[in-house]
Amino acid sequence: MQSKIFFVKITLTAKLKLNHTREQKAALDAVTLSYRDALNYTSQVAFEMGKSSNQAKIQKEVYATLRERFGLGAQMACSVPRQVGATYKTLWTKVKQAKAARERNPKARRYKGLDNAPRFVSRTLSYQYQRDYSFKKGQQVSISTLAGRLVLPYEGYARHLEYIASGGAEIRAGKLWYDKRKKQYFLLVPMEIELPEPDPMTHKQVVGVDVGMRYFAVASNTSNKALFKSGKATLRKAERFQKARKSLQQKGTRSAVRRLVALSGRERRFIADTNSSLASEILKTYPHAFIGVEELTGVRNRTERRSRKGSSEKTRKANRRRAKWSYAELLGFLAYKAPLHGSMVVKVDAHYTSQTCSRCGHCSKGNRPNSGLMFVCQSCGYHLHSDLMGARNTGLRALLVRQDWASTGCLSCTPDVSDAETKAARLSRYAELRWSPDTSPRL
Incomplete structure (x- = not known):
C-alpha cells in the first residue's frame, strides 16, 4: 500500500x-x-x-x-x-x-x-x-x-x-x-x-547560521563543515556609495542631481544582490538541510548605541553600518529559496548563542573578551571563533526543534516570545545542549 x-x-x-x-x-x-x-x-x-x-x-x-x-x-x-x-x-x-x-x-x-x-x-x-x-x-x-x-x-x-x-x-x-x-x-x-510536504526525515543535515557585521554569515553543520562569509570588502564598497552620495548632495548642482538620480537605488540593489548570492551559497553548500537561524526581531533597538552630541565618528559609523545592512532580507532570501533546494528554515532563540560554551554549557559575557572574535570559555578553557560558536549553538537549537517535530508531529518555525515562562523553559533546555557528548555532565 x-x-x-x-x-x-x-x-x-x-x-x-x-x-x-x-x-x-x-x-x-x-x-x-x-x-x-x-x-x-x-x-x-x-x-x-x-x-x-x-x-x-x-x-x-x-x-x-x-x-x-x-x-x-x-x-x-x-x-x-x-x-x-x-x-x-x-x-x-x-x-x-x-x-x-x-x-x-x-x-x-x-x-x-x-x-x-x-x-x-x-x-x-x-x-x-x-x-x-x-x-x-x-x-x-x-x-x-x-x-x-x-x-x-x-x-x-x-x-x-x-x-x-x-x-x-x-x-x-x-x-x-x-x-x-x-x-x-x-x-x-x-x-x-x-x-x-517535508517531514523530519527529509533533510540530511542540520545547519546553524549566525549573522553579524564582521562576518555577514557563519554556517556550520553537525559534521563540523563550516562556511565563513566576511563582510569587510563588501562594507568597504557600500561605504563608497554613501561617500559619493554625500559629496553630490553637498554640491547641489544640476549635474550632481542628475548623477544622484543615476546612483539612486544602486546601494540598495548591491546589498540585495549580496544577500541573495549569500543565501544561494549557503543552500548550495548544505543541500537538503534543516537550517536554524536566529530570531533577530528588534535587534537594532537592543544593540544600537544612541548617538549623542559630540559622539565619536567611530560610533556614528557603526550605527550607520547597522542601519544600512538588512539581516531580515538575508534570512528572508534564505527562507524563500530553501524549499527549491529541498531545505527548510526555522527560527530559534538568539539569546546568548555567542556567549555560551558548546562544550561545557557555561554562559558568561566574559567568555568573549572585549566582545572580540575569539571565544574563550572561562570554565573549561575551550576556545573557538565566536561567530562559529554562535553558529554551532544555533544549529544545536535547530536540532532540538527537529527532534520535537519528529516526536510530536508539530513544527514551530518561530519561537513563542509572548510567554515568559515558556521562554525560560526553552532557555533551560538549551543549557543542556552539548556539541560533544563526551563532555556531557549526564554521561
Whole structure:
C-alpha cells in the first residue's frame, strides 16, 4: 500500500521585462502616474477619516472620485483603497508594537509613521489577474491602461516562463513596476507552485547560521563543515556609495542631481544582490538541510548605541553600518529559496548563542573578551571563533526543534516570545545542549 503524498504551496515572483514601444510606454506612464496620484488622494482621505484602515469605508468614500477624476477602471478603483487600507493597517501594527516597547523600556523610540498621511512615491500599480492583466499565446501579456488594453511581448527567467506557459503555477495579482534608472517597465507576477510536504526525515543535515557585521554569515553543520562569509570588502564598497552620495548632495548642482538620480537605488540593489548570492551559497553548500537561524526581531533597538552630541565618528559609523545592512532580507532570501533546494528554515532563540560554551554549557559575557572574535570559555578553557560558536549553538537549537517535530508531529518555525515562562523553559533546555557528548555532565 502506497503512502499518500501531501504537497505544500510556495510563492515565487516572476520579474517579466515588457518590450514596449515609445507610444506604449506613454500609455503605461499615464496609468501609473494616475494610479499614484489616486493612492495619495485616498491616503489623505483615509487620514482625515481618523487614519482608517477599513478598506470598505475608504472605498465607499473615494470610489466615484477615482473613476471620474483619475480615470481609473473599476477594478483599479477597488485596488487603490485596498492598498491604502493595507498600508494603514501595517502602520497601526507598528504603532502598537512601539507602544508596547515603550511600556517595557521608556527610552524606546516613539513610532512616527502615522503623524502624517503616508505618501506613495513609486510608480507601482496593482493588477488583478484575469481582470487587469492576462497572458496570451506567443509569450505576450495583455494589460489595462487608461486608454484600453495593451498586448506586449515579455521576457524573463527561463524557469518562470516555463511555469507560465505550462500552467504549472497558480498566478496571483501582479504589479506593474517602473525602473526609473533604466526607463523600463516590468510586470511582477506572484506564482504559487506545489512541492512535496517535508517531514523530519527529509533533510540530511542540520545547519546553524549566525549573522553579524564582521562576518555577514557563519554556517556550520553537525559534521563540523563550516562556511565563513566576511563582510569587510563588501562594507568597504557600500561605504563608497554613501561617500559619493554625500559629496553630490553637498554640491547641489544640476549635474550632481542628475548623477544622484543615476546612483539612486544602486546601494540598495548591491546589498540585495549580496544577500541573495549569500543565501544561494549557503543552500548550495548544505543541500537538503534543516537550517536554524536566529530570531533577530528588534535587534537594532537592543544593540544600537544612541548617538549623542559630540559622539565619536567611530560610533556614528557603526550605527550607520547597522542601519544600512538588512539581516531580515538575508534570512528572508534564505527562507524563500530553501524549499527549491529541498531545505527548510526555522527560527530559534538568539539569546546568548555567542556567549555560551558548546562544550561545557557555561554562559558568561566574559567568555568573549572585549566582545572580540575569539571565544574563550572561562570554565573549561575551550576556545573557538565566536561567530562559529554562535553558529554551532544555533544549529544545536535547530536540532532540538527537529527532534520535537519528529516526536510530536508539530513544527514551530518561530519561537513563542509572548510567554515568559515558556521562554525560560526553552532557555533551560538549551543549557543542556552539548556539541560533544563526551563532555556531557549526564554521561
